[in-house]
Amino acid sequence: MSNPLQSLDPRINRLGVHEVTPETLVPKTGLDQFETYEAFLQKREGAKYEHVGPVHAPNEEMAFLFAKEQYSRRMTCVGLFVVKTDQILTTPFGPNDNSIYDLLPTDNEVVSGDPQVWEVFHLKKRGIQHHHVGSVSAPSAIVALTLAKETFGAERPVVNVWIIPESQIRFTSSEEKAIWDTLKDKKYRDAISYKVQDRIDRYKQGHPNLQSI
Amino acid sequence: MKPEALKELIYKMADDLLILGHRNSEWTGIGPLLEEDIAFSSMAQDKVGQAQNLYQILHSLGESEPDIVAFTRNAPQFHNCQLVELPIGEYDFSLVRHFLFDTADALRWEMLTISSYEPLAQVAKKFQGEIRYHVLHAKTWITQLGSATEESISRLQLALNYAFPFALGIFESSPYEKEIIAEGYFGGEELLKEKWMEKIKSVLNETQLILPDEKIITPVLGGRVGIHTEHLQPLLDEMTEVVALEPHAEW
Numbered sequence: 367m368s369n370p371l372q373s374l375d376p377r378i379n380r381l382g383v384h385e386v387t388p389e390t391l392v393p394k395t396g397l398d399q400f401e402t403y404e405a406f407l408q409k410r411e412g413a414k415y416e417h418v419g420p421v422h423a424p425n426e427e428m429a430f431l432f433a434k435e436q437y438s439r440r441m442t443c444v445g446l447f448v449v450k451t452d453q454i455l456t457t458p459f460g461p462n463d464n465s466i467y468d469l470l471p472t473d474n475e476v477v478s479g480d481p482q483v484w485e486v487f488h489l490k491k492r493g494i495q496h497h498h499v500g501s502v503s504a505p506s507a508i509v510a511l512t513l514a515k516e517t518f519g520a521e522r523p524v525v526n527v528w529i530i531p532e533s534q535i536r537f538t539s540s541e542e543k544a545i546w547d548t549l550k551d552k553k554y555r556d557a558i559s560y561k562v563q564d565r566i567d568r569y570k571q572g573h574p575n576l577q578s579i
Numbered sequence: 580m581k582p583e584a585l586k587e588l589i590y591k592m593a594d595d596l597l598i599l600g601h602r603n604s605e606w607t608g609i610g611p612l613l614e615e616d617i618a619f620s621s622m623a624q625d626k627v628g629q630a631q632n633l634y635q636i637l638h639s640l641g642e643s644e645p646d647i648v649a650f651t652r653n654a655p656q657f658h659n660c661q662l663v664e665l666p667i668g669e670y671d672f673s674l675v676r677h678f679l680f681d682t683a684d685a686l687r688w689e690m691l692t693i694s695s696y697e698p699l700a701q702v703a704k705k706f707q708g709e710i711r712y713h714v715l716h717a718k719t720w721i722t723q724l725g726s727a728t729e730e731s732i733s734r735l736q737l738a739l740n741y742a743f744p745f746a747l748g749i750f751e752s753s754p755y756e757k758e759i760i761a762e763g764y765f766g767g768e769e770l771l772k773e774k775w776m777e778k779i780k781s782v783l784n785e786t787q788l789i790l791p792d793e794k795i796i797t798p799v800l801g802g803r804v805g806i807h808t809e810h811l812q813p814l815l816d817e818m819t820e821v822v823a824l825e826p827h828a829e830w
Contacts, residue, residue: 376817377605377609381609421614424723427719427722427723428719428720428723430719431618431715431720432614434712435614435618436614542711542715544707544708544711545709545711545712545715546708548708548709549625549628549629549632549705549706
Protein backbone atom coordinates (compact mmCIF):
# COMPACT_ATOMS: atom_id res chain seq x y z
CA MET A 367 0.00 0.00 0.00
CA SER A 368 1.08 3.60 -0.55
CA ASN A 369 2.32 5.79 2.27
CA PRO A 370 -0.38 7.47 4.38
CA LEU A 371 -1.54 10.88 3.21
CA GLN A 372 0.41 13.74 4.77
CA SER A 373 -1.35 16.84 5.99
CA LEU A 374 -0.47 20.01 7.90
CA ASP A 375 -3.25 18.99 10.28
CA PRO A 376 -1.76 16.49 12.74
CA ARG A 377 -5.15 14.89 13.32
CA ILE A 378 -5.33 13.85 9.67
CA ASN A 379 -1.87 12.28 9.89
CA ARG A 380 -2.97 10.32 12.94
CA LEU A 381 -5.87 8.83 10.97
CA GLY A 382 -3.37 7.05 8.68
CA VAL A 383 -5.50 7.54 5.56
CA HIS A 384 -4.18 6.01 2.35
CA GLU A 385 -4.77 7.42 -1.06
CA VAL A 386 -6.94 5.12 -3.18
CA THR A 387 -6.52 5.11 -6.94
CA PRO A 388 -10.04 4.79 -8.34
CA GLU A 389 -10.79 2.35 -11.13
CA THR A 390 -11.76 3.89 -14.45
CA LEU A 391 -15.41 2.92 -14.47
CA VAL A 392 -17.36 1.42 -11.59
CA PRO A 393 -21.10 1.00 -11.01
CA LYS A 394 -22.60 3.76 -8.94
CA THR A 395 -23.58 2.41 -5.57
CA GLY A 396 -27.13 2.81 -4.31
CA LEU A 397 -27.84 5.49 -1.75
CA ASP A 398 -27.72 4.21 1.80
CA GLN A 399 -29.98 6.71 3.50
CA PHE A 400 -31.93 6.90 6.68
CA GLU A 401 -35.65 7.60 6.66
CA THR A 402 -36.69 11.20 7.23
CA TYR A 403 -38.33 12.96 10.14
CA GLU A 404 -39.69 16.49 10.31
CA ALA A 405 -38.59 18.76 13.11
CA PHE A 406 -40.72 21.43 14.80
CA LEU A 407 -39.36 24.05 17.13
CA GLN A 408 -40.70 26.42 19.76
CA LYS A 409 -38.67 29.59 20.15
CA ARG A 410 -40.17 30.93 23.37
CA GLU A 411 -42.53 29.69 26.08
CA GLY A 412 -46.04 30.16 24.76
CA ALA A 413 -44.93 30.67 21.14
CA LYS A 414 -46.38 28.45 18.40
CA TYR A 415 -44.37 25.47 17.28
CA GLU A 416 -43.04 25.95 13.77
CA HIS A 417 -41.80 23.44 11.24
CA VAL A 418 -38.06 23.95 10.75
CA GLY A 419 -37.11 21.17 8.35
CA PRO A 420 -36.27 17.50 7.90
CA VAL A 421 -33.54 15.26 9.31
CA HIS A 422 -32.36 11.83 8.21
CA ALA A 423 -32.17 9.35 11.10
CA PRO A 424 -32.50 5.64 11.86
CA ASN A 425 -35.18 6.15 14.54
CA GLU A 426 -37.02 8.90 16.35
CA GLU A 427 -34.60 9.16 19.28
CA MET A 428 -31.72 9.76 16.88
CA ALA A 429 -33.92 12.12 14.86
CA PHE A 430 -34.54 14.15 18.00
CA LEU A 431 -30.80 14.36 18.67
CA PHE A 432 -29.94 15.34 15.10
CA ALA A 433 -32.73 17.91 15.00
CA LYS A 434 -31.39 19.43 18.20
CA GLU A 435 -27.96 19.82 16.59
CA GLN A 436 -29.21 20.98 13.25
CA TYR A 437 -32.02 23.35 14.12
CA SER A 438 -31.68 24.58 17.71
CA ARG A 439 -28.02 25.43 17.73
CA ARG A 440 -28.16 28.96 16.40
CA MET A 441 -31.50 30.20 17.69
CA THR A 442 -33.32 30.43 20.95
CA CYS A 443 -35.30 27.30 21.61
CA VAL A 444 -37.39 26.00 24.49
CA GLY A 445 -38.95 22.94 22.87
CA LEU A 446 -38.53 20.61 19.92
CA PHE A 447 -40.43 17.67 18.50
CA VAL A 448 -39.94 15.26 15.64
CA VAL A 449 -42.31 13.06 13.68
CA LYS A 450 -41.70 10.63 10.83
CA THR A 451 -42.30 12.45 7.55
CA ASP A 452 -44.74 9.83 6.28
CA GLN A 453 -46.93 10.26 9.36
CA ILE A 454 -47.83 13.77 8.24
CA LEU A 455 -51.06 14.06 6.25
CA THR A 456 -51.10 16.99 3.87
CA THR A 457 -53.78 18.69 1.81
CA PRO A 458 -53.06 19.95 -1.72
CA PHE A 459 -51.62 23.46 -2.01
CA GLY A 460 -54.16 26.22 -2.58
CA PRO A 461 -53.87 29.72 -4.08
CA ASN A 462 -51.91 32.38 -2.22
CA ASP A 463 -54.81 34.61 -1.26
CA ASN A 464 -57.45 32.16 -0.17
CA SER A 465 -58.02 29.22 2.14
CA ILE A 466 -57.38 25.69 0.96
CA TYR A 467 -60.11 24.58 3.36
CA ASP A 468 -62.73 26.21 1.11
CA LEU A 469 -61.53 24.34 -1.94
CA LEU A 470 -61.64 20.87 -0.43
CA PRO A 471 -64.76 18.75 -0.98
CA THR A 472 -66.84 18.35 2.15
CA ASP A 473 -66.53 14.81 3.34
CA ASN A 474 -69.41 13.42 5.30
CA GLU A 475 -67.65 10.22 6.07
CA VAL A 476 -69.19 8.46 9.05
CA VAL A 477 -66.45 6.92 11.12
CA SER A 478 -66.88 5.09 14.33
CA GLY A 479 -64.07 4.13 16.67
CA ASP A 480 -61.99 5.69 19.36
CA PRO A 481 -61.11 9.31 18.82
CA GLN A 482 -57.45 10.32 18.97
CA VAL A 483 -55.73 13.67 19.08
CA TRP A 484 -54.52 15.28 15.83
CA GLU A 485 -52.25 18.31 15.68
CA VAL A 486 -53.10 20.87 13.02
CA PHE A 487 -50.61 23.06 11.15
CA HIS A 488 -51.16 25.86 8.64
CA LEU A 489 -48.94 27.29 5.98
CA LYS A 490 -49.77 30.99 5.52
CA LYS A 491 -47.82 31.43 2.31
CA ARG A 492 -45.36 29.60 0.14
CA GLY A 493 -41.73 29.89 1.16
CA ILE A 494 -42.31 30.09 4.90
CA GLN A 495 -42.89 27.24 7.34
CA HIS A 496 -45.99 25.53 8.71
CA HIS A 497 -47.03 26.68 12.18
CA HIS A 498 -49.13 24.97 14.81
CA VAL A 499 -52.69 26.24 15.16
CA GLY A 500 -54.14 23.74 17.64
CA SER A 501 -55.40 20.22 18.00
CA VAL A 502 -58.63 18.36 17.42
CA SER A 503 -59.94 15.02 18.63
CA ALA A 504 -61.32 12.73 15.92
CA PRO A 505 -61.59 9.05 14.98
CA SER A 506 -59.93 9.55 11.56
CA ALA A 507 -57.72 12.01 9.69
CA ILE A 508 -60.57 13.04 7.38
CA VAL A 509 -62.85 13.83 10.31
CA ALA A 510 -59.93 15.66 11.92
CA LEU A 511 -59.61 17.82 8.80
CA THR A 512 -63.33 18.65 8.88
CA LEU A 513 -63.07 19.60 12.53
CA ALA A 514 -59.93 21.64 11.82
CA LYS A 515 -61.85 23.60 9.20
CA GLU A 516 -64.65 24.31 11.70
CA THR A 517 -62.22 25.30 14.44
CA PHE A 518 -59.37 27.07 12.60
CA GLY A 519 -60.88 27.67 9.14
CA ALA A 520 -61.44 31.40 9.66
CA GLU A 521 -57.73 32.15 9.20
CA ARG A 522 -56.79 33.74 5.85
CA PRO A 523 -54.82 32.87 3.84
CA VAL A 524 -54.12 29.15 4.38
CA VAL A 525 -52.16 27.68 1.51
CA ASN A 526 -51.68 24.20 2.94
CA VAL A 527 -52.75 22.16 5.98
CA TRP A 528 -50.89 19.40 7.81
CA ILE A 529 -52.63 16.96 10.16
CA ILE A 530 -50.40 14.86 12.43
CA PRO A 531 -51.51 12.13 14.85
CA GLU A 532 -50.24 13.22 18.25
CA SER A 533 -49.37 9.62 19.19
CA GLN A 534 -46.66 9.58 16.49
CA ILE A 535 -44.84 12.66 17.78
CA ARG A 536 -41.63 12.47 19.81
CA PHE A 537 -41.96 15.46 22.16
CA THR A 538 -39.39 17.07 24.44
CA SER A 539 -39.89 15.73 27.98
CA SER A 540 -40.10 18.24 30.80
CA GLU A 541 -36.73 16.96 32.04
CA GLU A 542 -35.12 17.49 28.64
CA LYS A 543 -36.19 21.13 28.45
CA ALA A 544 -33.04 22.04 30.38
CA ILE A 545 -30.79 21.10 27.45
CA TRP A 546 -31.26 24.55 25.94
CA ASP A 547 -30.37 26.22 29.19
CA THR A 548 -26.66 26.56 28.45
CA LEU A 549 -23.88 28.81 29.73
CA LYS A 550 -24.28 32.34 28.41
CA ASP A 551 -20.68 33.48 28.69
CA LYS A 552 -19.32 31.73 25.62
CA LYS A 553 -18.70 34.56 23.21
CA TYR A 554 -15.69 32.70 21.84
CA ARG A 555 -18.22 30.55 19.99
CA ASP A 556 -19.03 33.45 17.70
CA ALA A 557 -16.62 34.82 15.14
CA ILE A 558 -18.04 38.28 15.78
CA SER A 559 -16.58 38.39 19.28
CA TYR A 560 -13.04 38.36 17.86
CA LYS A 561 -12.54 42.04 17.18
CA VAL A 562 -9.24 42.14 15.34
CA GLN A 563 -9.75 44.43 12.35
CA ASP A 564 -8.21 47.50 14.05
CA ARG A 565 -5.18 45.46 15.04
CA ILE A 566 -4.83 44.08 11.51
CA ASP A 567 -5.01 47.65 10.17
CA ARG A 568 -2.38 48.83 12.63
CA TYR A 569 -0.10 45.96 11.65
CA LYS A 570 -0.54 46.74 7.96
CA GLN A 571 0.41 50.39 8.54
CA GLY A 572 3.71 49.23 9.97
CA HIS A 573 4.23 46.88 7.02
CA PRO A 574 3.61 48.89 3.80
CA ASN A 575 4.24 45.88 1.54
CA LEU A 576 1.08 44.28 2.98
CA GLN A 577 -1.21 47.21 2.07
CA SER A 578 -2.71 45.50 -0.95
CA ILE A 579 -3.96 42.46 0.98
CA MET B 580 -12.57 25.94 55.14
CA LYS B 581 -10.08 23.33 53.94
CA PRO B 582 -8.59 25.03 50.86
CA GLU B 583 -6.15 22.25 49.96
CA ALA B 584 -8.89 19.62 49.90
CA LEU B 585 -11.15 21.91 47.87
CA LYS B 586 -8.45 22.72 45.36
CA GLU B 587 -7.62 19.07 44.86
CA LEU B 588 -11.29 18.34 44.16
CA ILE B 589 -11.73 21.23 41.73
CA TYR B 590 -8.43 20.73 39.90
CA LYS B 591 -9.24 17.16 38.94
CA MET B 592 -12.71 18.08 37.70
CA ALA B 593 -11.41 21.05 35.71
CA ASP B 594 -8.56 19.07 34.17
CA ASP B 595 -10.88 16.21 33.20
CA LEU B 596 -13.13 18.69 31.40
CA LEU B 597 -10.35 20.60 29.67
CA ILE B 598 -8.56 17.49 28.42
CA LEU B 599 -11.70 15.66 27.30
CA GLY B 600 -12.98 18.89 25.76
CA HIS B 601 -9.78 19.13 23.76
CA ARG B 602 -9.92 15.48 22.72
CA ASN B 603 -13.55 15.77 21.61
CA SER B 604 -12.69 18.88 19.61
CA GLU B 605 -10.33 16.72 17.55
CA TRP B 606 -13.45 15.36 15.81
CA THR B 607 -14.21 18.81 14.38
CA GLY B 608 -14.26 18.44 10.61
CA ILE B 609 -13.71 14.67 10.59
CA GLY B 610 -16.76 13.38 12.48
CA PRO B 611 -18.48 10.27 11.09
CA LEU B 612 -21.53 12.29 10.05
CA LEU B 613 -22.36 15.94 9.97
CA GLU B 614 -24.59 16.04 13.05
CA GLU B 615 -22.00 14.16 15.08
CA ASP B 616 -19.27 16.47 13.93
CA ILE B 617 -21.36 19.37 15.20
CA ALA B 618 -22.43 17.58 18.38
CA PHE B 619 -18.92 16.61 19.43
CA SER B 620 -17.58 20.06 18.64
CA SER B 621 -20.40 21.70 20.54
CA MET B 622 -20.00 19.47 23.59
CA ALA B 623 -16.25 20.03 23.44
CA GLN B 624 -16.86 23.77 23.72
CA ASP B 625 -19.25 23.20 26.60
CA LYS B 626 -16.60 21.22 28.45
CA VAL B 627 -13.87 23.76 27.88
CA GLY B 628 -16.29 26.46 29.04
CA GLN B 629 -17.06 24.48 32.20
CA ALA B 630 -13.34 23.96 32.83
CA GLN B 631 -12.83 27.71 32.52
CA ASN B 632 -15.51 28.31 35.16
CA LEU B 633 -13.71 25.93 37.51
CA TYR B 634 -10.27 27.46 36.88
CA GLN B 635 -11.91 30.77 37.73
CA ILE B 636 -13.01 29.36 41.09
CA LEU B 637 -9.46 28.07 41.66
CA HIS B 638 -8.20 31.55 40.88
CA SER B 639 -10.44 32.93 43.61
CA LEU B 640 -8.79 30.39 45.94
CA GLY B 641 -5.37 31.81 45.15
CA GLU B 642 -4.30 29.85 42.06
CA SER B 643 -3.02 31.58 38.90
CA GLU B 644 -5.20 33.02 36.13
CA PRO B 645 -7.28 30.42 34.22
CA ASP B 646 -5.22 30.78 31.02
CA ILE B 647 -1.96 30.31 32.89
CA VAL B 648 -3.28 27.24 34.67
CA ALA B 649 -4.70 25.77 31.49
CA PHE B 650 -1.84 26.45 29.12
CA THR B 651 1.44 26.45 31.03
CA ARG B 652 1.45 23.25 33.03
CA ASN B 653 3.12 20.04 31.93
CA ALA B 654 1.65 16.55 32.09
CA PRO B 655 2.80 15.64 35.64
CA GLN B 656 0.99 18.74 36.94
CA PHE B 657 -2.34 17.65 35.51
CA HIS B 658 -4.90 15.84 37.68
CA ASN B 659 -7.19 14.41 35.03
CA CYS B 660 -7.90 10.69 34.99
CA GLN B 661 -6.10 8.80 32.25
CA LEU B 662 -9.37 7.92 30.52
CA VAL B 663 -9.81 11.45 29.14
CA GLU B 664 -6.28 11.78 27.74
CA LEU B 665 -6.38 8.66 25.56
CA PRO B 666 -6.33 9.42 21.83
CA ILE B 667 -9.72 9.69 20.14
CA GLY B 668 -9.08 6.40 18.34
CA GLU B 669 -11.99 5.35 16.19
CA TYR B 670 -15.44 6.73 16.76
CA ASP B 671 -16.52 3.67 18.73
CA PHE B 672 -13.95 4.41 21.42
CA SER B 673 -14.69 8.14 21.54
CA LEU B 674 -18.38 7.35 21.94
CA VAL B 675 -17.88 4.79 24.69
CA ARG B 676 -15.55 7.13 26.56
CA HIS B 677 -18.09 9.95 26.17
CA PHE B 678 -20.77 7.66 27.64
CA LEU B 679 -18.67 6.39 30.55
CA PHE B 680 -17.21 9.77 31.47
CA ASP B 681 -20.26 11.94 30.97
CA THR B 682 -22.50 9.60 32.94
CA ALA B 683 -20.10 9.96 35.88
CA ASP B 684 -19.79 13.69 35.26
CA ALA B 685 -23.56 14.22 35.32
CA LEU B 686 -23.90 12.29 38.59
CA ARG B 687 -20.96 14.20 40.09
CA TRP B 688 -22.55 17.55 39.30
CA GLU B 689 -25.90 16.36 40.58
CA MET B 690 -24.20 15.55 43.90
CA LEU B 691 -22.44 18.91 43.83
CA THR B 692 -25.71 20.86 43.65
CA ILE B 693 -25.83 20.43 47.43
CA SER B 694 -22.13 21.17 48.02
CA SER B 695 -21.44 23.20 51.16
CA TYR B 696 -18.95 25.20 49.08
CA GLU B 697 -21.34 27.72 47.55
CA PRO B 698 -19.41 28.53 44.33
CA LEU B 699 -19.42 24.82 43.41
CA ALA B 700 -23.12 24.43 44.18
CA GLN B 701 -23.78 27.46 41.97
CA VAL B 702 -21.89 26.23 38.90
CA ALA B 703 -23.42 22.78 39.43
CA LYS B 704 -26.82 24.36 38.84
CA LYS B 705 -25.50 26.43 35.95
CA PHE B 706 -24.04 23.37 34.16
CA GLN B 707 -27.20 21.21 34.52
CA GLY B 708 -28.63 21.98 31.08
CA GLU B 709 -25.45 21.30 29.12
CA ILE B 710 -24.70 18.13 31.05
CA ARG B 711 -28.21 16.78 30.62
CA TYR B 712 -27.78 17.07 26.87
CA HIS B 713 -24.36 15.39 26.89
CA VAL B 714 -25.84 12.42 28.73
CA LEU B 715 -28.90 12.28 26.46
CA HIS B 716 -26.59 12.31 23.46
CA ALA B 717 -24.35 9.55 24.83
CA LYS B 718 -27.24 7.37 25.91
CA THR B 719 -29.08 7.68 22.60
CA TRP B 720 -26.01 6.63 20.62
CA ILE B 721 -25.03 3.77 22.90
CA THR B 722 -28.60 2.45 22.90
CA GLN B 723 -28.74 2.69 19.11
CA LEU B 724 -25.35 1.22 18.18
CA GLY B 725 -25.33 -1.21 21.10
CA SER B 726 -28.15 -3.16 19.50
CA ALA B 727 -27.93 -2.27 15.81
CA THR B 728 -25.68 -4.55 13.76
CA GLU B 729 -23.12 -7.23 14.49
CA GLU B 730 -20.34 -4.81 13.58
CA SER B 731 -21.63 -1.92 15.69
CA ILE B 732 -22.18 -4.18 18.70
CA SER B 733 -18.77 -5.85 18.53
CA ARG B 734 -17.01 -2.53 17.97
CA LEU B 735 -18.68 -0.98 21.00
CA GLN B 736 -18.02 -4.09 23.07
CA LEU B 737 -14.29 -4.01 22.28
CA ALA B 738 -14.16 -0.29 23.03
CA LEU B 739 -16.00 -0.88 26.30
CA ASN B 740 -13.61 -3.66 27.35
CA TYR B 741 -10.67 -1.36 26.65
CA ALA B 742 -12.12 1.78 28.26
CA PHE B 743 -13.67 0.27 31.38
CA PRO B 744 -10.48 -0.13 33.51
CA PHE B 745 -9.58 3.46 32.63
CA ALA B 746 -13.10 4.60 33.51
CA LEU B 747 -12.74 3.09 36.96
CA GLY B 748 -9.80 5.48 37.35
CA ILE B 749 -12.25 8.38 37.36
CA PHE B 750 -13.04 7.41 40.96
CA GLU B 751 -9.46 7.27 42.22
CA SER B 752 -9.72 8.23 45.85
CA SER B 753 -8.31 11.57 46.95
CA PRO B 754 -5.85 11.97 49.82
CA TYR B 755 -8.42 14.46 51.17
CA GLU B 756 -11.41 12.17 50.70
CA LYS B 757 -12.41 12.22 54.39
CA GLU B 758 -12.23 16.01 54.69
CA ILE B 759 -14.04 16.51 51.40
CA ILE B 760 -16.93 14.38 52.64
CA ALA B 761 -16.87 15.68 56.23
CA GLU B 762 -16.88 19.31 55.10
CA GLY B 763 -19.82 18.56 52.80
CA TYR B 764 -17.93 19.71 49.68
CA PHE B 765 -18.77 16.50 47.84
CA GLY B 766 -20.28 13.10 48.68
CA GLY B 767 -17.08 11.25 47.74
CA GLU B 768 -15.72 9.10 44.92
CA GLU B 769 -16.93 5.81 46.37
CA LEU B 770 -20.56 6.93 46.49
CA LEU B 771 -20.24 8.43 43.01
CA LYS B 772 -18.90 5.13 41.68
CA GLU B 773 -21.85 3.21 43.14
CA LYS B 774 -24.34 5.55 41.47
CA TRP B 775 -22.38 5.36 38.22
CA MET B 776 -22.31 1.56 38.10
CA GLU B 777 -26.05 1.49 38.61
CA LYS B 778 -26.63 4.05 35.85
CA ILE B 779 -24.40 2.55 33.17
CA LYS B 780 -25.78 -0.91 33.90
CA SER B 781 -29.32 0.35 33.36
CA VAL B 782 -28.36 1.80 29.96
CA LEU B 783 -26.31 -1.22 28.88
CA ASN B 784 -29.21 -3.49 29.85
CA GLU B 785 -31.15 -1.97 26.96
CA THR B 786 -28.41 -3.07 24.56
CA GLN B 787 -26.56 -6.25 23.70
CA LEU B 788 -23.40 -4.97 25.33
CA ILE B 789 -21.91 -6.66 28.36
CA LEU B 790 -20.24 -4.70 31.13
CA PRO B 791 -16.89 -6.28 32.05
CA ASP B 792 -16.87 -7.80 35.54
CA GLU B 793 -15.57 -5.14 37.90
CA LYS B 794 -14.28 -7.73 40.36
CA ILE B 795 -11.66 -9.11 38.00
CA ILE B 796 -10.49 -5.75 36.66
CA THR B 797 -7.69 -3.59 37.96
CA PRO B 798 -8.63 0.10 37.73
CA VAL B 799 -6.08 2.28 35.96
CA LEU B 800 -5.13 4.79 38.65
CA GLY B 801 -2.52 7.51 38.94
CA GLY B 802 -4.02 10.30 36.86
CA ARG B 803 -5.16 12.22 39.93
CA VAL B 804 -1.58 12.38 41.25
CA GLY B 805 0.04 13.33 37.97
CA ILE B 806 0.89 9.91 36.57
CA HIS B 807 -0.16 9.85 32.94
CA THR B 808 0.10 7.86 29.75
CA GLU B 809 2.50 8.89 27.00
CA HIS B 810 -0.47 10.53 25.26
CA LEU B 811 -1.01 13.52 27.55
CA GLN B 812 2.16 15.56 26.91
CA PRO B 813 1.76 15.52 23.10
CA LEU B 814 -1.86 16.63 23.59
CA LEU B 815 -0.71 19.53 25.77
CA ASP B 816 2.00 20.46 23.25
CA GLU B 817 -0.57 20.56 20.48
CA MET B 818 -3.16 22.43 22.58
CA THR B 819 -0.66 25.10 23.61
CA GLU B 820 1.16 25.36 20.27
CA VAL B 821 -0.29 28.74 19.37
CA VAL B 822 -0.07 30.19 22.87
CA ALA B 823 3.56 29.12 23.06
CA LEU B 824 4.38 31.07 19.88
CA GLU B 825 3.20 34.35 21.38
CA PRO B 826 2.54 33.89 25.12
CA HIS B 827 1.53 37.49 25.72
CA ALA B 828 -0.66 38.01 22.67
CA GLU B 829 -4.04 39.61 23.26
CA TRP B 830 -7.03 37.74 21.84
